[in-house]
Amino acid sequence: MDTLPKILRHQYEQYPNKEVLREKDRGIWRCYTWKQYYNKVKYLSLGFVSLGFKKGDKIAVLGENKPEWYYAELAAQSAGGATVGIYADCVPSEVKFYVKHSDSVLVVVHDQEQVDKLLEIKDEIPLVKKVIYWDPKGLWSYRDPMLISFDEVLELGRKYEGSNPHLFDQNVDRGSGNDIGVICYTSGTTGEPKGAIFSQRYMVEGGKAWIERDNWTGNGYNYLSFIPPAWGMEQSMGIAGSLISDIVVNFPEAPETVQENLREISPELLFYGARLWEMVSRTVQAKMIDSTLPRRFIYRMCLPIGLKVARLKSEKKKVNLFWRGLYFLAHFVFFRQLLDNLGLNKAKVVYSAGAAVSPEIIRFFQALGVEIKMLYGTTETGFVSIPLEGDIRPETCGPVLPWVDVKLSDAGEILVKNKYMYSGYYKNPEATEEKLKDGYYQTGDFGYLDEEGHLIVIDRMEDLKSLSGGKKFSPQYTEIRLRFSPYIKDVLVVGEEKRSHVTALINIDIQNVGRFAEKNSVSYTTLSDLSQKPDVIELVRREVAKVNRTLPDHARIKRFCNLHKEFDADEAELTRTRKLRRTYVEDSYSELITALYEEMDEYEMEASITYRDGRTGVTKTLIRLNNVEEEQK
Numbered sequence: 001m002d003t004l005p006k007i008l009r010h011q012y013e014q015y016p017n018k019e020v021l022r023e024k025d026r027g028i029w030r031c032y033t034w035k036q037y038y039n040k041v042k043y044l045s046l047g048f049v050s051l052g053f054k055k056g057d058k059i060a061v062l063g064e065n066k067p068e069w070y071y072a073e074l075a076a077q078s079a080g081g082a083t084v085g086i087y088a089d090c091v092p093s094e095v096k097f098y099v100k101h102s103d104s105v106l107v108v109v110h111d112q113e114q115v116d117k118l119l120e121i122k123d124e125i126p127l128v129k130k131v132i133y134w135d136p137k138g139l140w141s142y143r144d145p146m147l148i149s150f151d152e153v154l155e156l157g158r159k160y161e162g163s164n165p166h167l168f169d170q171n172v173d174r175g176s177g178n179d180i181g182v183i184c185y186t187s188g189t190t191g192e193p194k195g196a197i198f199s200q201r202y203m204v205e206g207g208k209a210w211i212e213r214d215n216w217t218g219n220g221y222n223y224l225s226f227i228p229p230a231w232g233m234e235q236s237m238g239i240a241g242s243l244i245s246d247i248v249v250n251f252p253e254a255p256e257t258v259q260e261n262l263r264e265i266s267p268e269l270l271f272y273g274a275r276l277w278e279m280v281s282r283t284v285q286a287k288m289i290d291s292t293l294p295r296r297f298i299y300r301m302c303l304p305i306g307l308k309v310a311r312l313k314s315e316k317k318k319v320n321l322f323w324r325g326l327y328f329l330a331h332f333v334f335f336r337q338l339l340d341n342l343g344l345n346k347a348k349v350v351y352s353a354g355a356a357v358s359p360e361i362i363r364f365f366q367a368l369g370v371e372i373k374m375l376y377g378t379t380e381t382g383f384v385s386i387p388l389e390g391d392i393r394p395e396t397c398g399p400v401l402p403w404v405d406v407k408l409s410d411a412g413e414i415l416v417k418n419k420y421m422y423s424g425y426y427k428n429p430e431a432t433e434e435k436l437k438d439g440y441y442q443t444g445d446f447g448y449l450d451e452e453g454h455l456i457v458i459d460r461m462e463d464l465k466s467l468s469g470g471k472k473f474s475p476q477y478t479e480i481r482l483r484f485s486p487y488i489k490d491v492l493v494v495g496e497e498k499r500s501h502v503t504a505l506i507n508i509d510i511q512n513v514g515r516f517a518e519k520n521s522v523s524y525t526t527l528s529d530l531s532q533k534p535d536v537i538e539l540v541r542r543e544v545a546k547v548n549r550t551l552p553d554h555a556r557i558k559r560f561c562n563l564h565k566e567f568d569a570d571e572a573e574l575t576r577t578r579k580l581r582r583t584y585v586e587d588s589y590s591e592l593i594t595a596l597y598e599e600m601d602e603y604e605m606e607a608s609i610t611y612r613d614g615r616t617g618v619t620k621t622l623i624r625l626n627n628v629e630e631e632q633k
Helices: 004-014 034-050 067-078 092-101 112-124 150-163 167-174 200-214 232-244 255-265 274-290 293-314 321-342 359-368 429-435 475-482 510-519 527-531 534-548 582-588 590-597
Strands: 019-025 028-033 058-062 082-086 104-109 130-133 147-149 180-185 195-199 222-224 248-251 269-273 349-353 372-374 376-378 382-385 404-408 413-418 440-449 455-460 488-494 502-508 557-562 602-610 616-624
Touching: 004 034, 004 067, 004 167, 004 200, 004 232, 019 034, 019 067, 019 255, 028 034, 034 067, 034 150, 034 167, 058 067, 058 092, 058 112, 067 082, 067 104, 067 167, 067 232, 082 092, 092 104, 092 112, 104 112, 112 130, 130 150, 147 150, 150 167, 180 200, 180 232, 195 200, 195 232, 200 232, 200 382, 222 232, 222 255, 222 269, 232 248, 232 269, 232 382, 255 321, 269 274, 274 293, 274 321, 274 349, 274 359, 274 510, 293 321, 293 359, 321 359, 359 372, 382 404, 382 413, 404 440, 455 475, 475 488, 475 502, 475 534, 488 582, 502 527, 502 534, 502 590, 510 527, 510 534, 534 557, 557 590, 557 616, 582 590, 590 602
Parallel strands: 019 248, 058 082, 058 104, 082 180, 104 130, 130 147, 222 248, 269 349, 349 372, 502 557
Antiparallel strands: 019 028, 180 195, 376 382, 404 413, 413 440, 440 455, 488 502, 602 616
16 A cells, blocks of 8 residues: 555545544534545546546645545545645735646635636636636636536546446556655745655655654544645645544634634644744733733742643653642643643644744643644655654754654755655756755755754754854744744844844734733724834833843844734745745845834835725835843843
8 A cells, every 4th residue: 555545445445434534514513434535536536537637647726624625635646646735825826836837737626715816817827627616605606617516526427437437446556656646835935936746655654654653543533634735744644644544634614713623622633833833822821911810820820830840851850749749730720721722631742843933832831731742844855853752852853753864064954864755846856956965855954963862953044144243143043932922923033244233023913912902001003003002112122122131142132123014925925834934024124124223213114005996005104113222231
């Protein structure tokens, strides 16, 4: 069984009536068995073939996390093709790039919103034969011949089977581990996204090795699927993971109901991106600040107990009877209820990846009894290091995996050779060759291995900055610690060789700062207005000063400003996985950054806007530029 479709068929034959997928639909959890999963994939695959889909063809999938995405991916692979995932919030120009670059011949989409994107660009994607939608709401009056519903394709597949009764099994049998299973595009932090090729062997064997090491099979764990399947992480955990292991995949009703559905399911297996862990941490801290006096008192009594026990465990020291008793009491009185509210009360195996997480956040959740395993890897290399259960160290990504070889270049760059790696970049052999050196993939990340073999990742090589005095600092190191604040959602830390000190552009968290404003009788109208209020600036100044105390003198932030808007993926300031596109943002705000360094007190920011009727205009916002010096004394 060297391909995912072969494993699907095996699971159907062995456990036809066992539940494997659940979906919240109109308030009801609907369950799907291996038999239903298999039949959907079978008839959808034959439907694709009847529409002209051939071995080696590509199919793009654009939509939210739903069973239909899984069906479409396995159906394409069963027919000998590959899947290209597209993030649901991509704009039409981005959709065009992914569909066109991947040579996709079919596109499976979620709903009317996604259909409209494809219809807008249909003249620019000539290879696409059909756009297949699975949610017909709002599409009843659409008459474009390119459109066809999911159910219609299933019906085509059933009819096609009548004249080709053994074709599906023959196609599955012809599959091999060397076939392309998925083309997963990189996040594009340093340029145009590249299509990393995942072979079936990469997904099957790599998935088995990971699952066996972390022991999340044989337990019937629940998993909530809300990470976009366009990201390699969901490919490994949700799609491949559910086929290889015995986890049950649960799909939320909508992106807005994830937290509610998470609490209903209370999954044992969980993955949050770094930004989501930061958001949960900010929310908890802000709610505790706004809570009643007795609750705040209990929180301030219990949290230090949890932090103490977590530290002892991280240092592999014995937790004596006294501290075990205190922790049991703290858990019973406070942590248990908080974890239940967050949907984490049953969490057994918990991951984070995609970006660095502040050690303070990992310690915070350790104190509550949740061990976050901060993975390190890339789309191309797969997983490189994973912390072991009971050996979580907030500053590290754990020991290097047994099937991975890591070495460091003379400059400190992490070089990786993995038994389960990507098969190169689609239609870009030059980039593939450029990234490989003596069989080692050049990650572009700066880091080192500690004396016990744990991998510590500092920052991107290109993002390490030198100041005019010659001393270097890591912007990411400071940024992740600032984002631990309940009032700071995002931040860009700036410094360069021609500058003597460090500055920062800050996005406030509108919800938590809004609560602060309400509590302190600060009136405001918009995010732009709130961000420039003196009380809010002072609030952020104190948060920056806290982090400054943990930094060496040369790396401390001397000046900052609160931006009038949030960084936005639609404006190319963030990738679709919410990583900061540092170079692009620095270029976009270059004049504001110059004003910060020139000791100006305020700067008038101009931005062009386009109205719905096509008219354009310019908005002007006065941004206050602030010192942190007073707080550092």
